Amino acid sequence: MPWFLLVLAIATEVVGTTALKASDGFTRLWPSLLVVVGYGASFYLLALALRVIPVGIAYAIWSGLGIVFIAAIGWFAFGQRLDAGAVAGMTLIVAGIVVMQLFSGTASH
Numbered sequence: 001m002p003w004f005l006l007v008l009a010i011a012t013e014v015v016g017t018t019a020l021k022a023s024d025g026f027t028r029l030w031p032s033l034l035v036v037v038g039y040g041a042s043f044y045l046l047a048l049a050l051r052v053i054p055v056g057i058a059y060a061i062w063s064g065l066g067i068v069f070i071a072a073i074g075w076f077a078f079g080q081r082l083d084a085g086a087v088a089g090m091t092l093i094v095a096g097i098v099v100m101q102l103f104s105g106t107a108s109h
Helices: 002-022 029-049 055-078 084-103
Strands: none
Touching: 002 029, 002 055, 029 055, 055 084
């Protein structure tokens, strides 16, 4: 269950960040409200996941996957470019998460 909560926390953070871009500097009401709801839900779900998952592991996964998903959404939805360096960096982020999950005794499975 804590891993499912972490996945939901990542998803709601991605929704909140996408809405942040769509809010146009908080000048649009509905995307601005979605930012508040998305981030509020994300932090709540992350806090619940932290009851079981160590904070360093949970935060690394939450922030790392959030970065990758937001960059992908920026590319697909907003036409933002990703150069080779950005793709390489995000690949390293995902690789780091995989290494933590497979080889770290710190990650609770």
